[in-house]
Amino acid sequence: xxxxxxxxxxxxxxAAIVVCCLIGAGVVxxxxxxxxxxxxxxxxxxxxATAEYGRRLLRETPELLGQDHPDPERRFITSRLxxxxxxxxxxxxxxxxxxxxxxxxxxxxSGRAGTMTDIEDRINECMTRSMNGKPLPMDxxxxxxxxxxxxxxxxxxxxxxxxxxxxxxxxxxxxxxxRADLSAGQMVYTERCSICHGTDGGGLLATEDVRKGYLxxxxxxxxxxxxxxxxxxxxxxxxxxxxxMPLGQPDLTDGEAFDVAAYVNSQPRPEMPNLANDYxxxxxxxxxxxxxxxxxxxPQDQHKYGPFKPIDDYYKSLKKPGS
Numbered sequence: 275x276x277x278x279x280x281x282x283x284x285x286x287x288x289a290a291i292v293v294c295c296l297i298g299a300g301v302v303x304x305x306x307x308x309x310x311x312x313x314x315x316x317x318x319x320x321x322x323a324t325a326e327y328g329r330r331l332l333r334e335t336p337e338l339l340g341q342d343h344p345d346p347e348r349r350f351i352t353s354r355l356x357x358x359x360x361x362x363x364x365x366x367x368x369x370x371x372x373x374x375x376x377x378x379x380x381x382x383x384s385g386r387a388g389t390m391t392d393i394e395d396r397i398n399e400c401m402t403r404s405m406n407g408k409p410l411p412m413d414x415x416x417x418x419x420x421x422x423x424x425x426x427x428x429x430x431x432x433x434x435x436x437x438x439x440x441x442x443x444x445x446x447x448x449x450x451x452x453r454a455d456l457s458a459g460q461m462v463y464t465e466r467c468s469i470c471h472g473t474d475g476g477g478l479l480a481t482e483d484v485r486k487g488y489l490x491x492x493x494x495x496x497x498x499x500x501x502x503x504x505x506x507x508x509x510x511x512x513x514x515x516x517x518x519m520p521l522g523q524p525d526l527t528d529g530e531a532f533d534v535a536a537y538v539n540s541q542p543r544p545e546m547p548n549l550a551n552d553y554x555x556x557x558x559x560x561x562x563x564x565x566x567x568x569x570x571x572x573p574q575d576q577h578k579y580g581p582f583k584p585i586d587d588y589y590k591s592l593k594k595p596g597s
Contacts, residue, residue, distance in 0.1 A: 323415035328423025331416055332357035332364050335405065336487030339416065343485075350416075351407030353498055353544070354477075354484065359491040360404065360505065362518060365427060369441025370517035377428035385558030393421050403503040406544045447509075447516035448528050454508060454579040459537025462530045466520050467493075475541055490521075494541035501564065502546030508579060509562040511535035536579050539564070557592070561585040 321327065331338050335356040343349050358364045365373025376393060384391040386399075397420050398409040410417040431439070464473070470490040471477055477492035492498040504510050516531035518524055526534070553559040556569035564578040572585050 321415040321419075323418035323422065325419065325422040325426045327415070328419035328421070329364055331420050332361065332423065334487070337485050339405075339407070340485060340487070348416075350401060350410060351405040353404075353406040353492075353496075353500075354487050355405060355491050355497070355499065356487050357400065357405075359488065360514070365424075366430070367441075368439050369443045370514055372441075373424055374427050374431040374434075376424045385555065386552050388554035393424055397421065397424075403546060404499045404505060406498075406500040406503075406546075441517075443517045444524050447513045447531055449509060449512070449580070449582055450529050450532050451583050452581050453576075454536030455533045456537050456540055456579070458529075459533035459535070459540075462526070462534040463537055466526070466530075467534065470521070475538070493538050494543045496544060498543050500544035500546040502549050502552070506539055506543070506564060507560060507562045508532070508536045508539055508564075509560070509582065511539060532580075539578075557589070561589065 333356060335351065335358075336354045337343075339348060339350040340354060341349050341352050361371050361373050365371075365376075368374060376396075380396060381390050381392040383389070384395070384399075387395065391399075394412055394417055397417065401407050401409055410420075463471075471493050472490075475492060475494040475498070477488045477497065478490040480486045480489040488497075499505050505514065512528075512531045512535040515535050516524065516526060516528065519526065519531075549565045550567060552565075553563075556567060559568060561582050562577060562580075564574070566574055566577075568574075568577065570585065570588055572588070576582075576585065
């Protein structure tokens with residue numbers, strides 16, 4: 275091979291490499307561009323307010339309504355929880371926090387709101403409290419879809435046999451007659467809860483993509499429920515923990531459930547504004563409500579951590595004839 279031939283061959287090889295690089299760059303660029311276009315198209319696509327969409331909203335709440343949604347108009351929650359984080363199996367498991375019987379309970383009077391509320395109102399209470407977000411517009415596809423899903427569960431429940439309606443849960447929680455022990459609760463958390471929810475309470479993400487939310491939810495911190503949520507009440511949390519946790523093996527004692535619920539709720543979490551406006555009739559405020567004002571003289575710490583029997587006895591005495 276002559277020197278001229280060798281140079282020509284090298285020149286041709288170099289040109290081929292350049293062309294391949296340009297093609298590769300073009301493919302990558304086109305992929306990224308099309309990916310962005312697909313995300314934009316998906317976010318702009320019309321939403322059909324079906325019960326199935328409602329089911330997805332409850333299961334995939336962080337992705338469909340979360341702070342990372344590509345459409346800013348659909349960013350409604352700032353936690354990364356899903357409705358199904360508390361309403362297990364998307365609310366279809368009978369028992370504690372089931373959604374199967376939602377239609378049986380609404381409309382009803384809400385002491386917290388001080389007025390009659392329906393399913394849509396209750397959804398927005400969860401949106402602003404448990405999900406630490408903002409209310410859905412009543413005429414939005416998301417609200418219509420979620421309410422449709424909840425109402426469809428009522429028909430499912432009516433069609434279930436008696437055996438299927440029976441909850442698979444341990445005996446119901448009974449409140450210990452003492453103040454919750456936060457140190458004991460921390461030990462329970464470390465031994466039984468941290469393997470799923472993390473030593474820092476930050477939860478375990480479902481994937482590396484934070485937009486997908488959690489496999490095991492955050493129990494405190496910025497991605498958890500705020501202090502106005504029902505789960506922020508120690509007795510409410512204790513009942514859930516006793517019935518459902520640890521997941522698949524709910525075997526904690528009443529005392530363990532009580533202490534670990536108190537420990538979790540003693541940790542920092544988002545603060546909801548204007549909580550003093552809740553419960554216009556303060557006598558209707560639950561005895562374990564962690565924020566005042568109250569219609570009694572018991573200290574806030576006792577309302578948060580117990581003992582609850584003296585508070586309960588006080589309100590029962592007010593209902594007795596002649597009291």
